Amino acid sequence: MVSSAPCTALPGRGKSSFTLQRCLLGIFLATLACLLFTLSDACVLPPPFQALELVGKPKPYYEVGEEVTYRCKKGYDQVLGFLTIATCEPNHTWVPISDDACMKRKCPYLGDPKFGKADYPNGTYQWGAQVHFSCSSGYYIIGKAIINCVLKGENPHWDGKVPQCEKILCAPPPKIKDGKYSFSDIEVFEYMEAVTYSCNKKPAGEELTLVGEKELYCAGNGVWSSSPPQCKVVKCPFPAVENGNQLSGLGKKFSYRDTVVFECIQGYYMNGSTTSVCNGESVWEPPLPKCLKAPPPNTKPPTISYSGLVTLFLYIFLKS
Numbered sequence: 001m002v003s004s005a006p007c008t009a010l011p012g013r014g015k016s017s018f019t020l021q022r023c024l025l026g027i028f029l030a031t032l033a034c035l036l037f038t039l040s041d042a043c044v045l046p047p048p049f050q051a052l053e054l055v056g057k058p059k060p061y062y063e064v065g066e067e068v069t070y071r072c073k074k075g076y077d078q079v080l081g082f083l084t085i086a087t088c089e090p091n092h093t094w095v096p097i098s099d100d101a102c103m104k105r106k107c108p109y110l111g112d113p114k115f116g117k118a119d120y121p122n123g124t125y126q127w128g129a130q131v132h133f134s135c136s137s138g139y140y141i142i143g144k145a146i147i148n149c150v151l152k153g154e155n156p157h158w159d160g161k162v163p164q165c166e167k168i169l170c171a172p173p174p175k176i177k178d179g180k181y182s183f184s185d186i187e188v189f190e191y192m193e194a195v196t197y198s199c200n201k202k203p204a205g206e207e208l209t210l211v212g213e214k215e216l217y218c219a220g221n222g223v224w225s226s227s228p229p230q231c232k233v234v235k236c237p238f239p240a241v242e243n244g245n246q247l248s249g250l251g252k253k254f255s256y257r258d259t260v261v262f263e264c265i266q267g268y269y270m271n272g273s274t275t276s277v278c279n280g281e282s283v284w285e286p287p288l289p290k291c292l293k294a295p296p297p298n299t300k301p302p303t304i305s306y307s308g309l310v311t312l313f314l315y316i317f318l319k320s
Contacts, residue, residue, distance in 0.1 A: 043088035051076045051102035052084065062088045072102035075127055075151045079103050104128065107149035107156045115139045115165040125149055127156035135165035138191035140221045142166055167191070170218035178208055178231040181216075189218045199231035209234040209256040211280035232256075236278035243268045243291035254278050264291035 042061040046054060052070040062068070070084045078084065082101035086094040104126035112118050116135040125131065127149045135141050143163025150159050168191035173181060181195040189195075194217035199208035212229030219225045234256040239246065241262050249260035258278045264270045272289030279285045 043092050043094060046070075046086055046094055049097075049099050051099040051104075052097070064088050064090050068094075070097065070101070074154055075105050075156060076102035077105055105151075105156050107158050110158065110162055113162050113165055115167075116141070116163070118162075127151040131158075133163050138168055139165040140168050166221075168218065168221050170220075170222055170224060173216050173224050174228045176228050176231060178202075179210070179229070181228075191218055193218050197229050202233075206233055207255075208232065209280075211256055230280070232280060234278065234280060234282050236282050236284055239276065239284060239288055241288055241291060243293075244270075244289070256280055260284075260288075262289055262291075267294055268292060269294050 042063055043066075044061060045058050046062075046068045049070065051073055053073050055069040055071050058068075066088045068086050070086070072078050072084075079101055083095075083097050084101050086097050089095060107125050107127065107129075109125055110118050110131055113133060113135075116133055116139065119132045119134070120129060121132060122129045128151075129149045130146055131149075133141060133143075133145050133147075141163050142165075144160040145163065147158050147160035147162075149156050170189040170193075172184070172187065172189070173195055175181075176197060179197055179199045181197045183189075183193075183195055194215050196215050197210060197213075199210050202208050208231040210229050211232050211234065213226045214229060216224045216226060216228065236254040236258065238252075239249075239254065239260045239262075244262045244264050247261045247263055249258060251258070254260070256278060259275060261275050262270070263274065268291040270289050271292050273286045274289065276284040276286060276288050
């Protein structure tokens, strides 16, 4: 225990600097002991929270039984039944409170748009959440597909408007030379509605072939499923392969998508594909194969080395 007696000079020495130092040291130790005694029975700073903030300025330490009050931060509302007051306990801890005492404020609920759907990925519309919009089949979205609930000042709000779902429509498909398409009297086509192209009739020998997709459908807003076909005279040359036999696709005339298959006669091997198709440019694709003469077989008798011959005799001798 530190003495509280007044500081006096030692007999016969007067007030020296040494005596003053001893005096100051005694005061310091007494103060330190008092402070340690106090802190041993006190709490340190109250704990911080995400949704709560301390009311007033914090102190270096708090005595047992002393209380501190919290309040909800901006953008939060207090939940009934939860404490917002913490008390310093004798074991130097605070009576626990939690972030559950305050709940994030919510943006206004947004329902499904007409012909569409609103989805909340986080299952909530509190600030920090998102809402994702999508449209039903046959409709496309106008506006933002994703909007966010953001905090502005005290209250949250959505950073965009609810989008609209408009019906997917297509203008009539392109016209083609020497051809036509079905339902040509319709001015507006809806989603997945289809047209079929065909070629005009021509004199014998000049027949037109439809090259490309025969059927097109409205696939998106103003977008058809593919480019329109063409009406063309397609005549592939007679497929002749020297030293080969035609197995299928026999005929005198060959038009679009006609297919031929070849094989080579004995003694020849094929260089290329066995199958070719007449394409829209009147060309065989892939090119017709070639039958090349096979190399002569190796008629030279096999050579047997001396060691091989010895091994053979040894094998015959042992077998006998």
